[in-house]
Amino acid sequence: MRVAGAFVVLIGLLVAGARRIGPAPALGPFLEPAHGVWSLARSAELPRKSSAAVVNLGAAVRVVYDERAVPHIFATTEEDAYRGLGYVVARDRLFQLYVQTLAATGRLTEIAGARALPLDREMRGLGLPRAAERAIAAAGDTTAFMRLVNAYADGVNAYVRQMPAAELPLEFRLTGTRPPVWSAIDSYHLFNRMGYTLAYLAVENDRSAAASRVGARAADALFPDDSPIQEPIQPNGQSAPRMDFHALAPPGAPDTSASLMLAASRVFVPSGQHARGNPDDPPRTMASNNWAVSPSRSASGHALLAGDPHLDLSLPSIWYEAHVVVPGRLDVYGVTIPGAPAMVIGFNRDVAWTFTNTGADVVDYYSEQVDDEAHPTRYQVDGAWRPLEQRIERYRGMHREVVATDTMYFTHRGPMRRVRNRWISMRWTVLEAGRELSAFYGIAHATSAAQLESIMGASYKAPAQNMLAADRGGHIAMQSTGRFPIRAGDGKGSGVRDGRFSASDWLGALPVAQYPHAADPGQGYLASANQQPIDPRVAAGWWGGNYDPWRAMRINALLRADSAVTPAAMQRFQTDPGSARADLFVPAFLGVARRTVPGVNANALANGIRLLAQWDRKYTKDNRRAVLFEEAMRELVRRTWDELAAEGDTRRVATPSTAVLAELLADSASQWWDDRSTPQVERRDDILAASLAAAYTTVHLRSGEPDADGWRWDRIRFANINHLLRLPALSALKLPVQGGPETLSPSSGTGTHGSSWRMVVELGSEIRAWATYPGGQSGNPISTRYDDRIPLWTRGELQPLHVPRTPDGLTSAQRSSELDLIPRRP
Amino acid sequence: MIALLVIAMAAGAFTFIAGWWGVVVVALGAGIVFSKDDGRPWRVALGATMGWVLLLGLDAMGGRFGRVATAVSGSMSIPSAALLGVTLLLPGLMGWSGATVGAAIGHAVQYRRRAVPDVM
Numbered sequence: 001m002r003v004a005g006a007f008v009v010l011i012g013l014l015v016a017g018a019r020r021i022g023p024a025p026a027l028g029p030f031l032e033p034a035h036g037v038w039s040l041a042r043s044a045e046l047p048r049k050s051s052a053a054v055v056n057l058g059a060a061v062r063v064v065y066d067e068r069a070v071p072h073i074f075a076t077t078e079e080d081a082y083r084g085l086g087y088v089v090a091r092d093r094l095f096q097l098y099v100q101t102l103a104a105t106g107r108l109t110e111i112a113g114a115r116a117l118p119l120d121r122e123m124r125g126l127g128l129p130r131a132a133e134r135a136i137a138a139a140g141d142t143t144a145f146m147r148l149v150n151a152y153a154d155g156v157n158a159y160v161r162q163m164p165a166a167e168l169p170l171e172f173r174l175t176g177t178r179p180p181v182w183s184a185i186d187s188y189h190l191f192n193r194m195g196y197t198l199a200y201l202a203v204e205n206d207r208s209a210a211a212s213r214v215g216a217r218a219a220d221a222l223f224p225d226d227s228p229i230q231e232p233i234q235p236n237g238q239s240a241p242r243m244d245f246h247a248l249a250p251p252g253a254p255d256t257s258a259s260l261m262l263a264a265s266r267v268f269v270p271s272g273q274h275a276r277g278n279p280d281d282p283p284r285t286m287a288s289n290n291w292a293v294s295p296s297r298s299a300s301g302h303a304l305l306a307g308d309p310h311l312d313l314s315l316p317s318i319w320y321e322a323h324v325v326v327p328g329r330l331d332v333y334g335v336t337i338p339g340a341p342a343m344v345i346g347f348n349r350d351v352a353w354t355f356t357n358t359g360a361d362v363v364d365y366y367s368e369q370v371d372d373e374a375h376p377t378r379y380q381v382d383g384a385w386r387p388l389e390q391r392i393e394r395y396r397g398m399h400r401e402v403v404a405t406d407t408m409y410f411t412h413r414g415p416m417r418r419v420r421n422r423w424i425s426m427r428w429t430v431l432e433a434g435r436e437l438s439a440f441y442g443i444a445h446a447t448s449a450a451q452l453e454s455i456m457g458a459s460y461k462a463p464a465q466n467m468l469a470a471d472r473g474g475h476i477a478m479q480s481t482g483r484f485p486i487r488a489g490d491g492k493g494s495g496v497r498d499g500r501f502s503a504s505d506w507l508g509a510l511p512v513a514q515y516p517h518a519a520d521p522g523q524g525y526l527a528s529a530n531q532q533p534i535d536p537r538v539a540a541g542w543w544g545g546n547y548d549p550w551r552a553m554r555i556n557a558l559l560r561a562d563s564a565v566t567p568a569a570m571q572r573f574q575t576d577p578g579s580a581r582a583d584l585f586v587p588a589f590l591g592v593a594r595r596t597v598p599g600v601n602a603n604a605l606a607n608g609i610r611l612l613a614q615w616d617r618k619y620t621k622d623n624r625r626a627v628l629f630e631e632a633m634r635e636l637v638r639r640t641w642d643e644l645a646a647e648g649d650t651r652r653v654a655t656p657s658t659a660v661l662a663e664l665l666a667d668s669a670s671q672w673w674d675d676r677s678t679p680q681v682e683r684r685d686d687i688l689a690a691s692l693a694a695a696y697t698t699v700h701l702r703s704g705e706p707d708a709d710g711w712r713w714d715r716i717r718f719a720n721i722n723h724l725l726r727l728p729a730l731s732a733l734k735l736p737v738q739g740g741p742e743t744l745s746p747s748s749g750t751g752t753h754g755s756s757w758r759m760v761v762e763l764g765s766e767i768r769a770w771a772t773y774p775g776g777q778s779g780n781p782i783s784t785r786y787d788d789r790i791p792l793w794t795r796g797e798l799q800p801l802h803v804p805r806t807p808d809g810l811t812s813a814q815r816s817s818e819l820d821l822i823p824r825r826p
Numbered sequence: 827m828i829a830l831l832v833i834a835m836a837a838g839a840f841t842f843i844a845g846w847w848g849v850v851v852v853a854l855g856a857g858i859v860f861s862k863d864d865g866r867p868w869r870v871a872l873g874a875t876m877g878w879v880l881l882l883g884l885d886a887m888g889g890r891f892g893r894v895a896t897a898v899s900g901s902m903s904i905p906s907a908a909l910l911g912v913t914l915l916l917p918g919l920m921g922w923s924g925a926t927v928g929a930a931i932g933h934a935v936q937y938r939r940r941a942v943p944d945v946m
Contacts, residue, residue, distance in 0.1 A: 034881050
């Protein structure tokens with residue numbers, strides 16, 4: 001009996017130990033201490049010295065990691081340098097490489113099962129994997145740049161092949177997966193994913209949604225192309241923001257004629273970057289700041305540049321910091337996206353560069369005529385039938401089983417989907433890009449800001465960006481970069497076009513010479529924060545920039561006020577707690593709310609006014625008044641735009657920007673101020689007073705007395721940096737940070753977006769630079785390097801960067817690890 | 827005591843060489859060797875556990891053992907102590923069951939030897 005029991009236990013252990021049970025990994029290999037998860041404790045940190053053999057390496061590559069765990073890669077050829085970069089990125093960020101590729105190619109079901117199917121369908125339905133295949137096929141395999149992309153893949157695979165079992169990242173163990181072979185196309189997938197994140201912004205979606213509630217005329221007023229507050233990127237010769245305020249067209253009858261485009265957008269991107277409008281939706285924070293200062297306004301007499309892209313915060317970070325040196329040919333420092341053989345933001349010995357998102361309209365939809373509504377094989381253009389490209393997409397599950405199969409259709413414009421009983425195709429610049437990696441490779445060699453612009457202008461298509469550069473010659477320059485389509489008719493992409501006619505197609509792309517551009521402006525600085533690039537009074541055309549102007553106003557104000565800017569000031573500006581938005585709205589609350597309003601609690605209003613008047617309009621961590629203002633703004637938005645909510649629903653179909661709300665403040669009797677839920681007709685002052693009183697009541701109830709800690713800003717708003725798999729144990733959550741909605745370091749909503757790479761560069765005879773990002777160089781959650789930069793980041797501090805010309809340029813105290821890559825013949 | 831140490835060393839070494847089921851090999855072997863004592867299953871279980879404790883000790887020398895425990899257990903939504911407990915229970919159970927089964931195999935082999943007549 002005992003033996004039988006033991007036999008059963010033994011067999012049970014062998015089976016249970018070797019197989020995954022539900023989401024739990026196979027316990028045997030997972031728990032055993034020699035190679036299993038516990039062994040990660042041995043490999044958490046990089047060894048002081050190590051070496052590895054790499055196939056196809058031409059000559060030895062030396063990698064010296066500094067005390068911030070940044071690899072400085074010294075090679076004799078660029079191909080070897082990129083092999084080295086691939087190797088060190090894989091060593092530090094292997095799971096991130098893997099999961100990003102799965103996400104970009106619509107294969108998340110392979111680690112998450114059928115629940116990831118909607119996300120995968122979106123990626124494939126947009127045609128992103130197909131676009132990468134076409135781009136790499138067009139690139140060929142023999143160009144100098146493609147050799148570098150392949151060399152990078154060599155480096156990644158060299159690490160994977162010789163990775164000790166103990167170094168297999170935790171996430172692979174948890175998901176029961178293994179790192180696959182890395183291919184050059186994976187780098188292209190990654191860039192397409194970046195395009196998806198940054199270039200699928202269609203202001204017309206909000207406009208169409210609003211039209212369905214209040215009519216097209218009102219919707220045009222609520223979601224204008226031109227910002228009512230002009231502080232453009234390309235200087236317009238003014239020394240202050242210009243308020244182009246007009247009376248807003250009143251709410252009208254619903255107009256659903258534009259709803260087909262909104263429906264199309266929801267079919268193509270169901271995850272809903274366009275589906276804002278919830279009363280508690282955060283302001284858009286997927287934005288960025290950059291600015292540059294001419295020698296004439298810098299204390300040192302050298303050009304200065306600051307970059308600060310605001311993106312999804314994740315652990316590990318989206319960025320990986322590295323320095324690549326090939327003597328006489330290449331010496332570039334910056335951040336790369338793991339998987340991309342390129343420094344996306346950074347500097348070399350002569351020039352520094354950074355980007356903000358332009359937010360251009362680069363997506364259009366076409367209603368197609370097909371031969372068979374149920375099973376189309378052809379579509380009609382100018383009376384002639386053209387064959388549809390079909391592509392079968394199979395989604396595989398965690399055990400390689402097929403969990404779903406889709407048939408995708410493509411016209412010459414792009415993917416075609418069924419929308420409200422019609423076939424709609426989409427054209428999108430991201431699907432026609434493909435030379436971006438080549439452009440980044442090129443700018444790493446640039447010797448001046450002008451050359452950098454020229455390289456990007458020639459090759460870069462998507463996502464459209466505002467590129468800022470400063471060089472050692474003392475020049476600063478900004479240029480929008482990307483592809484901006486020329487459209488027939490009104491030139492706008494604001495409706496579904498008739499796909500039966502080739503005249504509906506894009507007519508080409510605007511010439512680079514017309515792009516928003518500025519170089520060495522008289523004002524001595526350039527700044528962009530996703531605002532409208534060109535003042536419409538200066539030049540016609542819309543280039544993007546439907547973001548609120550508040551960050552742009554703030555940085556321009558700071559730069560105007562400082563005629564001797566230092567790198568320290570640049571760093572301080574990046575987390576400046578001031579708010580142009582508060583500067584405009586607080587006086588509005590205080591100025592018009594000093595009276596008795598029917599239906600408003602007078603005591604609450606008086607308290608609200610008293611406390612708001614005490615506010616210094618700064619979002620510091622210990623500030624106890626910012627919370628009241630934010631609650632008042634939330635109330636103001638809710639009460640003002642009630643017309644945009646459906647009957648009986650508090651959810652708005654879209655929410656106008658706060659710049660438009662500021663515009664509305666100038667019209668005290670506008671119909672928009674009326675609260676439809678009350679019998680009387682409200683005006684501006686009534687709504688402002690009611691909003692502030694309600695805010696005080698809410699905050700008092702929720703957080704106690706006004707001087708209690710419950711009112712502290714850092715008790716209300718946090719940064720939340722989620723792990724890639726959203727595992728709380730591997731995430732950094734509820735991090736107190738300085739900044740609020742629309743400050744230069746914005747903190748709003750879920751706190752999952754924010755400053756992803758803060759960099760300041762001084763371009764003197766020797767480059768000096770400072771930077772940090774929220775996370776750490778290692779993707780290994782066990783490593784001290786996984787999140788070691790987060791405390792610095794939350795304090796708004798940057799670290800000085802080492803930029804050695806040779807391996808010996810780092811002292812032993814500045815070195816944390818060394819790696820020698822040596823050639824191995826295949 | 828010496829037998830216990832030998833089992834512990836063997837369990838550690840076989841785990842290092844062959845992986846987690848190396849413990850089963852050692853336990854079956856020990857069960858056969860100690861079949862006259864019914865495989866001494868509890869002693870083998872203890873030895874196997876000690877073998878893994880030894881390896882865990884080597885892991886702990888990296889200095890990040892606690893972080894592994896919190897990160898892994900947190901990812902699996904279980905207490906750290908439970909993760910460590912299961913880790914130690916696994917070789918113990920494999921040791922006990924393997925030694926018991928090994929002893930039975932040993933008995934069977936000896937029985938067959940005794941049952942076969944000496945033709946010489």
